[in-house]
Amino acid sequence: MIVAERVTDAARGFIQRVRISTSAWLYPVGAAILLIALPFVFRLDGHAHAEWLQFFGRFHPVLLHLPIGLIVLLPVLEIAGAKRPALREAADLVLRAALALAMPTLALGYMLAYGAGDTGTTVTRHMWGANVLCIGLILCVFVRPAWAAGRQRLAYPTLLTVTLLTLTWTSHQGGSITHGSGYLTHYMPSGLRPIFGADSAESVSPDSFYARHIHPVLDAKCVSCHGASMVKGNLRLDTYDHLMRGGQDGAVVMPGKPENSMLLARVTLPSGDKHFMPAEGRTPLTSDEINWIRAWIRAGATPTAISVPGVRVIEDHPEPPPQPVGDYSQLLPEIRAMQNGVGAKLVPVSANPSDGLILRTADVASSFGDAQLAAFQKFAPYIVEAELARTAITDGGFDTLQKFTHLRALHLEGTSITGIGLAKLNALTQLTYINLSGTKVNAQSVTALKAMPHLRHVYLFNTAAQSDESSAKDLQ
Amino acid sequence: MKQHPLCSDCEPELDITQLPIPAGLKREWSAVETRRRFLGRSGKVLGWAALASLFGEAALRGHGADAKNPALATRNNLGLPHFAPKAKRAIYLFMSGGPPQMDLLDYKPNLASQFNKDIPNSVRGNQQLTGMTAGQSRFPIAPSHWGFKQYGQTGTWVSDLLPYTARMIDDLTIVKSVNTDAINHEPAIMFINTGNMNPGKPCLGSWLAYGLGSMNDNLPTFVVLQTKTNPKENNQPVSSRLWSSGFLSSEYAGVGLRSGGDPVLYLADPDGVDREVRRKMLDAVEQINRQTLADVGDPETNARIAQYEMAFRMQSSVPELTDLSKEPQSTWDLYGPEARVPGTFAYNCLLARRMAERNVRFVQVYKRGWDVHGDLVGTLPILCQETDRPCYALVTDLKRRGLLDDTLVIWAGEFGRTVYSQGGLSADNYGRDHHPRCFTTWMVGGGVKPGITYGETDDYSYNVVKDPVHVRNFNATILACLGIDHNRLTYDFQGLDQRLTGPAPAYVVKGLLA
Numbered sequence: 007m008i009v010a011e012r013v014t015d016a017a018r019g020f021i022q023r024v025r026i027s028t029s030a031w032l033y034p035v036g037a038a039i040l041l042i043a044l045p046f047v048f049r050l051d052g053h054a055h056a057e058w059l060q061f062f063g064r065f066h067p068v069l070l071h072l073p074i075g076l077i078v079l080l081p082v083l084e085i086a087g088a089k090r091p092a093l094r095e096a097a098d099l100v101l102r103a104a105l106a107l108a109m110p111t112l113a114l115g116y117m118l119a120y121g122a123g124d125t126g127t128t129v130t131r132h133m134w135g136a137n138v139l140c141i142g143l144i145l146c147v148f149v150r151p152a153w154a155a156g157r158q159r160l161a162y163p164t165l166l167t168v169t170l171l172t173l174t175w176t177s178h179q180g181g182s183i184t185h186g187s188g189y190l191t192h193y194m195p196s197g198l199r200p201i202f203g204a205d206s207a208e209s210v211s212p213d214s215f216y217a218r219h220i221h222p223v224l225d226a227k228c229v230s231c232h233g234a235s236m237v238k239g240n241l242r243l244d245t246y247d248h249l250m251r252g253g254q255d256g257a258v259v260m261p262g263k264p265e266n267s268m269l270l271a272r273v274t275l276p277s278g279d280k281h282f283m284p285a286e287g288r289t290p291l292t293s294d295e296i297n298w299i300r301a302w303i304r305a306g307a308t309p310t311a312i313s314v315p316g317v318r319v320i321e322d323h324p325e326p327p328p329q330p331v332g333d334y335s336q337l338l339p340e341i342r343a344m345q346n347g348v349g350a351k352l353v354p355v356s357a358n359p360s361d362g363l364i365l366r367t368a369d370v371a372s373s374f375g376d377a378q379l380a381a382f383q384k385f386a387p388y389i390v391e392a393e394l395a396r397t398a399i400t401d402g403g404f405d406t407l408q409k410f411t412h413l414r415a416l417h418l419e420g421t422s423i424t425g426i427g428l429a430k431l432n433a434l435t436q437l438t439y440i441n442l443s444g445t446k447v448n449a450q451s452v453t454a455l456k457a458m459p460h461l462r463h464v465y466l467f468n469t470a471a472q473s474d475e476s477s478a479k480d481l482q
Numbered sequence: 483m484k485q486h487p488l489c490s491d492c493e494p495e496l497d498i499t500q501l502p503i504p505a506g507l508k509r510e511w512s513a514v515e516t517r518r519r520f521l522g523r524s525g526k527v528l529g530w531a532a533l534a535s536l537f538g539e540a541a542l543r544g545h546g547a548d549a550k551n552p553a554l555a556t557r558n559n560l561g562l563p564h565f566a567p568k569a570k571r572a573i574y575l576f577m578s579g580g581p582p583q584m585d586l587l588d589y590k591p592n593l594a595s596q597f598n599k600d601i602p603n604s605v606r607g608n609q610q611l612t613g614m615t616a617g618q619s620r621f622p623i624a625p626s627h628w629g630f631k632q633y634g635q636t637g638t639w640v641s642d643l644l645p646y647t648a649r650m651i652d653d654l655t656i657v658k659s660v661n662t663d664a665i666n667h668e669p670a671i672m673f674i675n676t677g678n679m680n681p682g683k684p685c686l687g688s689w690l691a692y693g694l695g696s697m698n699d700n701l702p703t704f705v706v707l708q709t710k711t712n713p714k715e716n717n718q719p720v721s722s723r724l725w726s727s728g729f730l731s732s733e734y735a736g737v738g739l740r741s742g743g744d745p746v747l748y749l750a751d752p753d754g755v756d757r758e759v760r761r762k763m764l765d766a767v768e769q770i771n772r773q774t775l776a777d778v779g780d781p782e783t784n785a786r787i788a789q790y791e792m793a794f795r796m797q798s799s800v801p802e803l804t805d806l807s808k809e810p811q812s813t814w815d816l817y818g819p820e821a822r823v824p825g826t827f828a829y830n831c832l833l834a835r836r837m838a839e840r841n842v843r844f845v846q847v848y849k850r851g852w853d854v855h856g857d858l859v860g861t862l863p864i865l866c867q868e869t870d871r872p873c874y875a876l877v878t879d880l881k882r883r884g885l886l887d888d889t890l891v892i893w894a895g896e897f898g899r900t901v902y903s904q905g906g907l908s909a910d911n912y913g914r915d916h917h918p919r920c921f922t923t924w925m926v927g928g929g930v931k932p933g934i935t936y937g938e939t940d941d942y943s944y945n946v947v948k949d950p951v952h953v954r955n956f957n958a959t960i961l962a963c964l965g966i967d968h969n970r971l972t973y974d975f976q977g978l979d980q981r982l983t984g985p986a987p988a989y990v991v992k993g994l995l996a
Contacts, residue, residue, distance in 0.1 A: 441884035465884030
């Protein structure tokens with residue numbers, strides 16, 4: 007009782023100090039009640055209503071920046087007005103103008119949400135935030151004269167602060183509706199993420215095709231209107247469960263039947279169609295993305311399948327860039343003499359000397375053995391490819407080959423090597439290609455290849471080491 | 483010019499470098515001069531080494547060589563390859579006659595509902611038609627007689643006619659938007675091979691032989707394989723004009739291996755002639771030729787010398803090349819039994835693989851018969867049956883042997899075919915006329931991006947609607963895979979820096995490159 011009496015006493019005192027007649031209070035209180043009642047009268051039921059509502063409603067984003075600008079101007083004027091009283095007078099006008107603009111903005115926003123049938127937590131928050139904001143502005147208008155006259159020190163500053171905080175929060179909710187909730191944190195440096203608690207979206211099973219290719223597409227292109235924060239057409243696409251549940255018109259994904267799946271139908275309409283998705287001129291899906299979705303639905307729309315037939319997303323594993331070889335101009339006379347002689351040749355890869363040399367033995371293969379190879383040691387650092395196919399090279403040749411520090415491709419097909427000593431090639435950090443087709447290597451002797459850093463193309467056709475139909479094995 | 487001892491009229495020595503003749507010819511001449519001195523010093527026997535200079539990596543270098551420009555092993559000091567090549571060699575499967583793209587790889591599902599309807603004028607436009615169909619009163623749409631299915635991870639649509647091609651579809655780089663300037667066989671096939679509709683220009687293979695040279699002294703740099711014709715098909719002629727070296731020295735022309743009997747005629751020595759006798763005879767001819775060269779100075783004499791020597795070496799290398807007795811069973815499993823019959827497309831594909839193994843720079847396999855003006859439903863299955871499996875076998879074989887990494891395989895015809903039927907369209911048969919505005923080719927191997935389809939045609943496979951690839955740009959792209967900047971591989975002739983892609987600007991299609 008005592009508390010209640012105190013509260014009523016305080017209220018009476020406050021009302022006397024503000025000096026507004028009791029009947030005048032009907033305006034702000036009545037407006038507030040109307041605003042609070044509005045959502046209960048016109049419930050956001052997730053159904054679209056009259057199109058004229060949406061026509062007007064779409065001017066909401068146009069208008070809303072005007073009241074925001076004026077409201078943000080208020081504290082500046084009030085604080086600066088301590089020194090320059092003229093600004094205080096301006097503040098009164100700005101406050102009233104802000105209210106005059108905030109009310110139609112709220113009305114248009116409501117038409118937009120109600121007309122388009124938007125629902126969702128963010129939409130609801132945005133709506134209530136706007137309600138509170140408008141009520142705050144109305145109260146500010148009524149309380150400010152007393153504060154300006156110095157009779158009431160706290161009410162107006164408190165109300166204005168609350169109004170500004172409400173404005174910030176409401177605007178952020180509105181932004182999340184338009185741009186998606188992750189818009190601000192999308193490019194946040196990873197170091198900051200834990201501090202702000204911005205985490206990445208959870209997924210079904212992280213290596214599934216859905217998680218790698220379908221969810222990211224929906225997340226980027228659809229979830230801003232069909233997510234947890236905003237639900238148009240009662241359809242959410244932010245999780246696998248919601249996607250499969252569908253929306254107000256039923257399921258949007260029919261596993262195995264892409265042609266009957268509304269999700270696909272809506273994104274493949276002609277872009278002028280009013281049912282085309284993503285709506286309102288947002289970025290459409292690319293043909294690749296549509297193909298992934300189609301193939302995924304055809305394959306049963308599972309959350310677990312790792313790959314689906316009909317889609318290959320080329321994962322780029324670029325080859326390591328070749329390292330330029332050193333300057334071999336000192337050796338040019340010898341190399342030239344070799345070109346004109348009979349026997350193995352050193353041929354430049356291209357007109358650019360740093361691309362290195364190819365050791366070419368095709369013309370003398372049968373007589374080219376380990377001894378001949380050893381004669382090329384002085385050129386070893388400049389040779390990037392050794393064509394030793396069908397030569398007389400044996401396992402002893404690996405002693406020389408391990409000195410070919412820039413070797414990228416090694417052809418030994420059709421030689422009599424058995425693979426003993428292959429491990430010596432570990433020293434060749436540039437080696438990406440080795441061809442051992444038709445040699446005497448076996449599964450045991452080629453195990454050494456697994457340890458080699460850059461090896462990507464290994465050919466074991468027609469050998470005992472050949473494991474399957476295709477002899478090329480990607481070791482990566 | 484020798485001066486008569488009694489003649490006081492001092493005629494100056496003819497200086498070739500002062501004459502108003504093309505620089506290319508002067509270069510050729512100075513090469514001859516150098517070579518002549520070199521050969522002169524080497525005595526009577528023209529050694530292997532000297533000849534290697536003609537066919538192997540050339541011996542004539544040293545002009546202004548320094549560390550920056552080693553001038554090594556680049557024929558004629560051309561400084562090629564311009565940049566590190568992805569592919570060292572190429573195999574060109576040429577489908578002469580113009581394969582119908584909408585019956586093979588350019589799937590047009592919307593056509594089925596338009597059977598026998600007239601092609602809309604908005605699609606056909608007012609472009610030139612051939613005399614074969616220009617007189618038709620109607621241009622009824624002929625949907626493909628065959629079904630299409632999706633294959634591979636890429637989900638590419640492939641006609642039921644190509645079950646083997648479908649198996650390797652994820653490796654292929656398919657270009658659906660190639661277009662050409664000519665609507666008839668001879669100009670179009672000339673154009674895609676030489677960059678010019680008129681004969682007389684060097685073909686792609688000759689440019690490669692001239693620019694990149696040989697990688698194997700015992701086999702020609704550029705080999706042409708013709709497939710035996712099938713009388714059931716409509717065979718358009720192909721002639722040596724297509725593998726001519728044009729204004730380049732004739733040693734860069736394609737060497738044709740015959741499709742039946744001996745691959746090279748008169749290569750084997752007759753009875754009673756052994757290698758020793760043959761060598762002596764060649765040496766004698768050599769001397770006569772060099773005398774002629776000294777007197778006349780015609781570079782073609784050089785080519786003749788080189789070809790004699792090449793023939794001598796081919797006496798041993800060609801029988802080894804064409805001896806398939808050592809091929810493992812897995813080869814026959816892959817290529818099928820037809821590959822045992824010389825002259826079939828399968829046999830030629832197998833030979834092309836053997837040449838790739840032996841480092842032949844460029845092999846072109848011609849398959850005629852794609853000119854399906856009528857009875858398409860009857861002849862197209864035969865054509866596909868002849869070519870589908872060998873194409874797959876060749877690519878797979880190169881792949882498993884580790885040769886596809888640095889070999890570029892190209893499959894192309896000279897143009898495409900019309901969506902409308904030529905002659906009568908019935909429920910189960912139709913014909914197709916020539917169509918230069920769009921056709922489909924594919925490539926695979928060194929330098930190109932696997933598993934992509936580049937370019938798109940409209941719903942009628944009539945016009946290109948996305949990423950057109952003109953034949954000149956297609957050729958520029960092939961050269962780029964082999965490390966050649968098409969703008970810089972030129973030859974001064976008739977006052978023009980001639981090049982394969984012609985004087986009009988041409989571009990490398992970056993979207994096709996790996």
